[in-house]
């Protein structure tokens with residue numbers, strides 16, 4: 514198995530690992546080690562980078578709507594799901 518193949522497998526594993534942690538990552542709620550791991554993955558993965566940008570924009574915009582925190586969180590989660598679904602369609 515070449516180094517490139519190994520890196521690819523690693524990236525795919527990290528990608529799956531990253532999905533449920535993206536919201537916490539954006540809000541700075543991840544433990545240091547996980548945050549570093551996700552940051553490294555973000556640099557390598559255009560899909561996650563895009564999802565993170567979308568979520569960040571959303572989280573920046575949400576306070577203006579003056580929703581309760583639970584509602585904001587639910588909206589962010591739902592949007593993440595939709596972006597993820599769209600990303601899967603591109604494959």
Ligand SMILES: [Zn+2]
Pocket residue numbers: 527528529531554558560561562
């Ligand atoms: Zn990724």
